[in-house]
Amino acid sequence: MSEQHRDPSASGAPARPAPALSATNKFHVVAHDLPKVDGEGLVLGRPAYTDDLAPANALYVKLVRSPHAFARIVSIDAAVALALPGVACVLTWKDCPRVPYTRAGQGNPEPSPHDRFILDEFVRYVGDEVAVIAAEDEATAEKAAAFVAVKYEVLEPVLNFENALDNPIILHPEPEIHEMFPIGFEPKRNIAAAYHMELGDVEAEIAASPVKIETTVHTQAQQHVAMEPHVAFSYLDVHGRLVIYTSTQNPWHTRRLLGLALQKPIREIRIVKPRIGGGFGGKQQIHVEPFVAMVTLKTGRPARLALTRREVFEATFTRHEMRVSVRLGADPNGHLRAIDMQILSNTGAYGEHALTTFMVAGSKTLPLYNKIAAVRFGGHVVYTNKVSAGAYRGYGAIQGLTGLEAAMDELAHKIGMDPVELRRMNMIHEGETSDVFRIMGEGTEGVAMTIESCKLEECIARGKELIGWDPARLVREVAPGKLRAKGMAIAMQGSGIPLIDMGSARVEFQDGGFFKLHVGATDLGTGSDTILAQIAAEELGVEMKDIVVHSSDTDHTPFDVGAYASSTTYVSGSAVQRAARSLREELIAAAARKLGAAPGDIVYENKNFRSADGKNTLSLDDFSFDTLYHDGAAMQTIAATESFSGEKSPPPYMAAFVEIEIDTETGKVDVVHYAAVADVGTPISPMLAKVQIEGGILQGIGMALYENVRYSEKGHMLSHNMMTYPIPSREDVGRITVEIVDSYEPSGPFGAKSAGEIGIDTPPSAIANAIRNATGVRLTEYPFTPERVLAAIRAGAASGSIGSRLEGAGARTAPRAK
Amino acid sequence: MKLTITINGKNELLECAPGEMLTEVLRRAGYVEVKKGCDTGNCGACTVLLEGKPVLSCSYLAARADGKNITTIQGRVDEARRFAQFLTAEGADQCGFCAPGFTLTVLAMRDELANPSEADIRHYLAGNLCRCSGYEGQIRAIKNYLEAQHE
Numbered sequence: 001m002s003e004q005h006r007d008p009s010a011s012g013a014p015a016r017p018a019p020a021l022s023a024t025n026k027f028h029v030v031a032h033d034l035p036k037v038d039g040e041g042l043v044l045g046r047p048a049y050t051d052d053l054a055p056a057n058a059l060y061v062k063l064v065r066s067p068h069a070f071a072r073i074v075s076i077d078a079a080v081a082l083a084l085p086g087v088a089c090v091l092t093w094k095d096c097p098r099v100p101y102t103r104a105g106q107g108n109p110e111p112s113p114h115d116r117f118i119l120d121e122f123v124r125y126v127g128d129e130v131a132v133i134a135a136e137d138e139a140t141a142e143k144a145a146a147f148v149a150v151k152y153e154v155l156e157p158v159l160n161f162e163n164a165l166d167n168p169i170i171l172h173p174e175p176e177i178h179e180m181f182p183i184g185f186e187p188k189r190n191i192a193a194a195y196h197m198e199l200g201d202v203e204a205e206i207a208a209s210p211v212k213i214e215t216t217v218h219t220q221a222q223q224h225v226a227m228e229p230h231v232a233f234s235y236l237d238v239h240g241r242l243v244i245y246t247s248t249q250n251p252w253h254t255r256r257l258l259g260l261a262l263q264k265p266i267r268e269i270r271i272v273k274p275r276i277g278g279g280f281g282g283k284q285q286i287h288v289e290p291f292v293a294m295v296t297l298k299t300g301r302p303a304r305l306a307l308t309r310r311e312v313f314e315a316t317f318t319r320h321e322m323r324v325s326v327r328l329g330a331d332p333n334g335h336l337r338a339i340d341m342q343i344l345s346n347t348g349a350y351g352e353h354a355l356t357t358f359m360v361a362g363s364k365t366l367p368l369y370n371k372i373a374a375v376r377f378g379g380h381v382v383y384t385n386k387v388s389a390g391a392y393r394g395y396g397a398i399q400g401l402t403g404l405e406a407a408m409d410e411l412a413h414k415i416g417m418d419p420v421e422l423r424r425m426n427m428i429h430e431g432e433t434s435d436v437f438r439i440m441g442e443g444t445e446g447v448a449m450t451i452e453s454c455k456l457e458e459c460i461a462r463g464k465e466l467i468g469w470d471p472a473r474l475v476r477e478v479a480p481g482k483l484r485a486k487g488m489a490i491a492m493q494g495s496g497i498p499l500i501d502m503g504s505a506r507v508e509f510q511d512g513g514f515f516k517l518h519v520g521a522t523d524l525g526t527g528s529d530t531i532l533a534q535i536a537a538e539e540l541g542v543e544m545k546d547i548v549v550h551s552s553d554t555d556h557t558p559f560d561v562g563a564y565a566s567s568t569t570y571v572s573g574s575a576v577q578r579a580a581r582s583l584r585e586e587l588i589a590a591a592a593r594k595l596g597a598a599p600g601d602i603v604y605e606n607k608n609f610r611s612a613d614g615k616n617t618l619s620l621d622d623f624s625f626d627t628l629y630h631d632g633a634a635m636q637t638i639a640a641t642e643s644f645s646g647e648k649s650p651p652p653y654m655a656a657f658v659e660i661e662i663d664t665e666t667g668k669v670d671v672v673h674y675a676a677v678a679d680v681g682t683p684i685s686p687m688l689a690k691v692q693i694e695g696g697i698l699q700g701i702g703m704a705l706y707e708n709v710r711y712s713e714k715g716h717m718l719s720h721n722m723m724t725y726p727i728p729s730r731e732d733v734g735r736i737t738v739e740i741v742d743s744y745e746p747s748g749p750f751g752a753k754s755a756g757e758i759g760i761d762t763p764p765s766a767i768a769n770a771i772r773n774a775t776g777v778r779l780t781e782y783p784f785t786p787e788r789v790l791a792a793i794r795a796g797a798a799s800g801s802i803g804s805r806l807e808g809a810g811a812r813t814a815p816r817a818k
Numbered sequence: 819m820k821l822t823i824t825i826n827g828k829n830e831l832l833e834c835a836p837g838e839m840l841t842e843v844l845r846r847a848g849y850v851e852v853k854k855g856c857d858t859g860n861c862g863a864c865t866v867l868l869e870g871k872p873v874l875s876c877s878y879l880a881a882r883a884d885g886k887n888i889t890t891i892q893g894r895v896d897e898a899r900r901f902a903q904f905l906t907a908e909g910a911d912q913c914g915f916c917a918p919g920f921t922l923t924v925l926a927m928r929d930e931l932a933n934p935s936e937a938d939i940r941h942y943l944a945g946n947l948c949r950c951s952g953y954e955g956q957i958r959a960i961k962n963y964l965e966a967q968h969e
Contacts, residue, residue, distance in 0.1 A: 036911055
């Protein structure tokens with residue numbers, strides 16, 4: 001074979017040599033820091049995202065949205081809009097199949113109720129879709145949308161989730177809606193889902209406990225604010241099939257649910273996810289795809305829709321607002337005997353992710369403290385006339401944790417114990433389990449699991465060093481009116497949903513000796529294409545440049561449920577590992593036949609096959625041409641497809657410590673240092689895992705301190721742009737230190753667990769505990785705005801709790817209270 | 819109305835509606851490296867250089883750019899590629915949507931500030947938001963990049 005076939009790119013030239021994870025790193029590609037495969041192209045701005053790729057002749061789609069929180073559409077007059085030159089169509093609820101579905105983008109059957117039509121006669125929040133306009137250019141589409149005359153019968157909305165249950169105003173009286181399996185769905189009571197479990201006798205245990213704690217916290221709706229707004233375009237291909245390019249986290253769920261909503265066979269739909277500009281759960285759901293699809297099916301023309309940022313705020317999804325009440329029973333030495341967690345969750349107008357986020361609030365927090373005699377969890381998820389809640393990184397666990405970790409710190413205060421030691425005494429360790437794993441899954445029963453990797457002890461020990469933890473010095477006055485205080489929290493998540501999430505991968509040997517890796521997995525910008533390629537390269541004994549990865553196309557890549565529930569590394573990564581391992585065996589068997597040896601006598605290393613006696617060798621490169629061009633009847637495509645569904649969901653863990661500075665004059669809280677130590681197993685890319693965690697922490701800090709979806713009294717969203725809903729900027733946080741401890745998860749690919757969500761979980765809890773340590777007052781209303789913190793300071797000053805908490809108490813001036 | 823704008827050194831004759839913002843006109847002309855993130859001048863994804871200085875093209879009237887020089891990331895591609903090596907070496911590129919605008923601001927900062935401290939860097943780039951990275955990796959990348967520029 002001539003040289004011209006060979007790969008000419010000798011130097012990929014990363015900016016620095018890839019450092020090993022540790023001195024004992026035995027891998028050559030995984031557990032190394034390698035640049036993301038798409039990184040340079042994205043920095044250079046190459047066309048890659050959905051809106052960059054839309055056909056030039058596509059119709060522009062705009063949506064008429066409800067100005068009312070709750071209303072019945074009496075009539076829609078589109079005559080004026082349709083008369084505008086360039087308007088292609090106006091579609092209303094009368095043009096939609098009367099089929100309820102869910103936009104949730106979860107498994108099949110969906111654990112979310114089918115309570116939504118693409119368009120309906122009723123609108124249930126300000127921003128709910130009323131009509132779909134398509135026109136030749138964007139300005140015309142906008143103008144036409146303004147000319148659609150809609151008459152509404154305005155209805156009294158339910159805006160406060162505390163009043164939703166059994167309210168005489170019922171959001172969903174329509175007869176067609178239903179649950180797919182029992183989820184506690186009672187729309188006549190405004191209940192989207194409900195759940196209850198109890199193990200042991202919680203009331204008896206708490207009654208018998210010498211120390212009792214009761215705390216209630218209220219967590220707010222938070223927005224994802226991925227930098228790329230939701231976007232899709234559609235067209236009919238040469239076969240007449242509907243093709244949709246979309247910024248989705250789960251192409252297959254989108255295809256299946258669109259098939260249902262549009263009443264089209266699944267085989268007639270193809271979903272492609274190009275690069276996407278962040279998701280965080282916000283693109284797990286279906287928001288734009290049905291509208292472009294309807295226009296393309298109606299007109300036969302390509303159609304494109306990119307939401308404005310205001311639409312993303314007003315009409316996509318938020319985090320579920322929750323009221324979390326936790327009661328603890330404990331012995332005076334700190335030994336926990338019982339935990340009771342009761343939650344009211346607000347799903348907004350539709351029930352997407354209602355049950356599952358709710359259950360995760362318990363299932364991914366309660367197992368942290370597994371040495372208890374009794375545990376109870378329950379409550380309701382209710383409808384309100386606000387924008388729907390949906391999946392958002394942390395997914396209930398972050399909300400549940402605020403209640404649990406607040407209660408744990410209150411217990412520590414009550415018995416005068418170091419909160420770190422209290423947690424160490426009660427927390428889960430390697431080799432242990434929790435009955436909660438078995439009882440609570442995501443919408444269904446859970447899966448029993450023994451924890452094989454848990455380095456919480458190491459995380460805590462290192463975190464204490466990083467922050468300089470001294471339980472006797474958790475608050476100090478650094479300047480007049482400036483308090484510095486420390487707090488901490490621990491957290492866990494999961495790695496996919498066991499026995500529900502499935503991913504698959506196909507690896508194919510190509511001429512030139514490289515490999516195509518096709519995965520259904522969905523890279524949101526996390527770098528999953530890169531780490532999946534690393535896994536394949538490691539198994540196949542080749543370099544990263546020998547793997548060409550393609551992902552997320554329902555026609556051309558194998559099935560994957562998508563990127564959510566911290567699943568990609570563990571579930572999709574395991575599928576890639578299996579496929580690459582199968583292919584390696586296939587390659588060795590085929591090479592053995594060619595070399596006239598038994599497979600067991602072939603040594604494969606450095607991209608060469610060698611017979612055991614060393615007489616015959618065959619390079620991967622030469623073999624690739626032989627198997628595709630030279631070997632006559634023996635020619636074949638050598639490929640392997642494998643799947644993986646986890647039998648467990650090994651949790652990653654984190655211990656997080658924060659130092660905050662409170663201005664006692666204004667109530668402003670600044671994060672001086674956030675030190676977090678995580679157990680994510682053995683990270684496939686330590687650097688990408690670390691950045692995931694750093695980014696998660698900053699989103700969590702935003703939730704703790706100021707991110708808040710706010711409404712007017714009539715249900716109009718007040719926080720509908722990035723001025724009224726600011727996200728953290730580069731100047732808003734002091735220092736974030738993230739370290740990853742050595743850990744190895746036996747069930748994961750090369751020892752890996754998930755890293756995507758664990759970072760966001762701790763900040764709301766750790767910062768609350770730091771403020772409590774500073775002021776003596778437990779803040780229970782998120783976010784901790786200066787107004788609320790100032791009120792706490794005044795309450796603390798009034799009770800004298802601040803002065804007594806300062807080092808050298810009594811000698812220092814307590815903050816002034818007016 | 820008709821505009822003549824020099825984009826990345828090339829004279830372009832472009833159509834725009836009165837009141838239309840520069841982002842729309844650039845994207846329609848195929849300069850899709852200019853991203854649309856927030857529509858309100860907050861996120862920095864739409865940053866381009868106007869006569870060498872960073873501006874938010876989503877808040878800059880296209881008509882005002884008539885006769886001016888606009889540079890997108892594709893106009894500084896060699897320097898951008900150099901910076902990308904440092905950014906990707908930290909994994910701080912993440913979803914990449916903010917990266918073209920962010921990188922242009924980094925290049926403008928390098929041109930404008932001699933020896934920026936970390937606080938200077940954070941301040942200069944405060945208008946370029948990123949929701950993925952938590953900024954720490956980007957700060958590491960910028961420091962390494964600036965250090966390498968001095969070598």
